[in-house]
Amino acid sequence: MGLDIRAIDDSDLYDWTLALRTGFLREPAVQDEEIEFRRAKIDLSRTQGAFDSGTGRCVATYRSFTQEITAVGGAAVTANAIANVTTSPTHRRRGLLTRMIGNDLRAAKERGDLLATLIAAEYPIYGRFGFGPATWVSDWTVEVSRTGLDPRYSGPADGGSTELVDCPTVAALGPELYERVRAVQHGAIDRDKFWWQQLTSRTPGYPWTEPFCVVHRSPEGSVDGLLVYTVQYAWEAGQPQNTATVQDLITATPAAERALWHYLLSVDWIARVETGHRAPDATLPELLPDARAARIAAYTDFLWLRPLDVPRLLEARSYPIEGSLVLGVHDPAGLTEGRYLLETGPDGASCVPTTESPDLYLDAGELGSLWLGDASAVRLTALGRIAEERSGAAARADLLLRTPRRPWCPDTF
Ligand SMILES: CC(=O)SCCNC(=O)CCNC(=O)[C@H](O)C(C)(C)COP(=O)(O)OP(=O)(O)OC[C@H]1O[C@@H](n2cnc3c(N)ncnc32)[C@H](O)[C@@H]1OP(=O)(O)O
Numbered sequence: 001m002g003l004d005i006r007a008i009d010d011s012d013l014y015d016w017t018l019a020l021r022t023g024f025l026r027e028p029a030v031q032d033e034e035i036e037f038r039r040a041k042i043d044l045s046r047t048q049g050a051f052d053s054g055t056g057r058c059v060a061t062y063r064s065f066t067q068e069i070t071a072v073g074g075a076a077v078t079a080n081a082i083a084n085v086t087t088s089p090t091h092r093r094r095g096l097l098t099r100m101i102g103n104d105l106r107a108a109k110e111r112g113d114l115l116a117t118l119i120a121a122e123y124p125i126y127g128r129f130g131f132g133p134a135t136w137v138s139d140w141t142v143e144v145s146r147t148g149l150d151p152r153y154s155g156p157a158d159g160g161s162t163e164l165v166d167c168p169t170v171a172a173l174g175p176e177l178y179e180r181v182r183a184v185q186h187g188a189i190d191r192d193k194f195w196w197q198q199l200t201s202r203t204p205g206y207p208w209t210e211p212f213c214v215v216h217r218s219p220e221g222s223v224d225g226l227l228v229y230t231v232q233y234a235w236e237a238g239q240p241q242n243t244a245t246v247q248d249l250i251t252a253t254p255a256a257e258r259a260l261w262h263y264l265l266s267v268d269w270i271a272r273v274e275t276g277h278r279a280p281d282a283t284l285p286e287l288l289p290d291a292r293a294a295r296i297a298a299y300t301d302f303l304w305l306r307p308l309d310v311p312r313l314l315e316a317r318s319y320p321i322e323g324s325l326v327l328g329v330h331d332p333a334g335l336t337e338g339r340y341l342l343e344t345g346p347d348g349a350s351c352v353p354t355t356e357s358p359d360l361y362l363d364a365g366e367l368g369s370l371w372l373g374d375a376s377a378v379r380l381t382a383l384g385r386i387a388e389e390r391s392g393a394a395a396r397a398d399l400l401l402r403t404p405r406r407p408w409c410p411d412t413f
Contacts, residue, residue, distance in 0.1 A: 002053035003091070005060075005099050007045055013038060015058040016049045021205075023061060023086020033204030041194045048103065050087070050096045059091040062100040064108065067117060067413075068190040070182050072373050072403055073318025080108035080308070081189070082118040083413050101129050102333070105306065109335050114313045115368070116306040117189070119412055126304055130333055132365035133301035134372045135187040135407045136280035140294045142273040144265055148289030153266045156259045159219030167200035170213045173223050174199075174250075181250045186317075187303060187372050187407030195411065199228060199248055211247050214263060216256045225249075225256030227264060240269035246276045250410065254283070261287055277302065279408035280374075303409040305368035310336050313371060314351040319344035323400045325393065328358030329367060336364050344400050359393035362386045373403035 008016050017030045017038060043065055050060035067081035082104065087096045108116055120126050120133070155162060165173075174196055182188035194203075202208045209230045216225030228248040234241040244264060251257040261284060264273055274297065278284060285291040307313050310329055322345040331337040341354035360377065362370075366385050369375035377397035380386040388394045 003050050003059070003094070003096065004053060005048055005050045005096070005103070008047050008049045008058075009044060010039065012049055012058065016047070016061055017205075019049070019058040019088055020061045020084055020086055022088050026205075031204055037194075037204045046104070046107075047084075048100045050091070050100070052091065060087040060096040060100065061085065062097070062104065064104050064116075066113075069115070069117060069409075070184075070186050070188045071317040071371075072186045072407075074183055074186075075316050075318075076183075076190070077114050077313070077316045078112075079189075079305075080104065080111075080113040080116040081413060082116060085118075085121075097125075098129075105129070105308070105333065105335060109308045112309070114307075114309045114316060115371075116308060118304050118306075119302060120304050123301065126306075127365050129306065130331060130335065130364040130368070131304040131306040132363075132367070132369035132375070133303075134305040134369050134374060135301075135303040135409045136374065137277035137298070137300060137302045137408070137410075138280050138282050138296060139277060139298040140273075140275040140282070140284055141297045142265060142275065142284075142288070142294045144271055144273060144293075146290050146293035147265055148293070149262060149265055151266070153262055156216075156255075156262075158255060158259075160224075160255060160259055161217045162259060162263050163215050163217070165213050165215050167210070167213060169215070170226060170228060171196050171200045173215060174226055174248075177223055177226055177252060178250055180252050185408055186403065187374075187409045189303075189409055189411055189413070191411060195413075214260065216251070216259050216263075218253065218256070224253050225251040225260050227260045229264060231270070239271075241271045242269050243272040243274060244270045245274040248410075249275075249278075257283070258287055277410060277412075279406060279410075281406045305371060307336050307364050307367050307371070310338070310340050310367065311351040311353070314340070314342050315349050317349070317371065317373075318346075319349055319400050320346065321399060322346070323396060325360070325397055325400060326354060326356045326358045327367070328361040328389075329364055330361065331364040333364075336367075342400075357389065359390045360386050360388055360397060370397070370401050372407035373401050374407050376402065 048062040063084040067079045068076040214227040232243045285294040324343045342351045377394040381394040
């Protein structure tokens with residue numbers, strides 16, 4: 001029985017969505033409103049389905065779209081973002097994902113995208129396709145009664161302000177604020193109108209509860225922070241045991257972040273706060289007089305990157321110091337295989353193919369892990385994933401590539 005992989009058309013949307021829901025273990029029922037939402041959102045020409053010629057049924061799904069990711073130094077780099085990857089349990093491990101991702105990565109390379117991005121559902125899936133983990137997230141649970149924050153708090157003392165607003169106000173103010181935030185946060189990705197729609201209104205096919213929303217303004221009156229949270233309402237033996245769950249918290253200044261955490265950790269009746277995905281080096285715990293009131297609920301790899309054009313990718317980011325490095329990149333898919341000479345300085349970098357002998361040999365996935373400055377070349381060498389051909393080269397790579405604050409991608413896609 002044949003398995004035909006092709007770009008889907010509008011008439012496939014119902015079957016494709018059913019296969020997607022099946023693969024993600026969501027109720028296998030598709031409402032017309034969900035189809036309408038997907039029809040508006042997805043680019044059919046970059047949406048693949050695998051169809052079983054015996055039954056005609058869609059048995060695997062895959063989608064990519066153009067995304068911007070912030071490089072170290074603030075440049076917005078064009079990426080091929082991958083999402084909605086599933087193979088139905090009846091057709092697993094027959095190479096369907098391998099065929100779909102191969103098609104897509106070759107097309108992205110031809111289009112000129114510098115890299116591919118995805119959020120890996122499970123760690124072992126994507127390394128074989130040249131991806132490496134590049135950003136991490138930390139999720140915290142805060143016991144409000146233990147924070148040690150002043151219980152008499154009633155708003156920022158520095159002239160800034162917090163205001164409760166509704167969802168349409170978030171949808172109106174959020175995009176401009178987020179543009180400022182992502183421009184200085186390496187690892188952040190752009191948010192399209194559907195992202196804001198899903199945060200601020202009920203979207204067919206996704207669970208949603210009307211949230212509480214707070215805007216923070218600086219002492220000068222500009223919007224510099226946004227907090228969106230829902231509350232799970234619970235009382236036990238006459239005591240409030242409500243849990244607030246952060247749906248989004250973005251800030252353009254450290255003062256705004258401190259003010260919004262202080263706000264949320266002072267709401268009467270909230271006993272516990274679940275922070276959702278924060279930066280891996282979140283300042284939250286140490287904002288609290290008792291930092292141990294915040295416990296790590298999860299600390300995990302998040303955004304994975306796959307280089308597609310090594311010279312342009314390495315030239316797109318900034319470097320703190322002058323230096324040079326020859327990288328020997330191994331890429332079984334043949335997309336980035338080669339030797340590259342990287343020369344860096346505070347004013348820019350050049351990266352060109354070279355015949356010089358490499359300082360470091362590494363797979364494309366390891367380069368994906370290094371690009372945003374999070375992974376350490378010294379550490380990857382200790383793990384046996386980078387071969388150091390010149391003594392001290394891994395430490396030199398870390399001096400060139402690593403960043404003072406860690407990269408962070410706050411969003412799932
Ligand atoms: C970006 C995203 O959308 S992330 C979401 C990914 N989707 C899911 O996790 C949903 C549930 N899982 C699935 O639908 C499927 O298992 C998929 C999509 C992950 C894999 O699809 P398949 O068509 O079975 O993959 P395929 O047959 O091409 O496997 C290729 C190789 O990867 C391996 N592999 C695939 N999935 C996994 C996994 N979850 N864990 C470990 N190895 C895996 C296979 O064993 C195979 O290895 P081999 O070449 O050594 O034999």
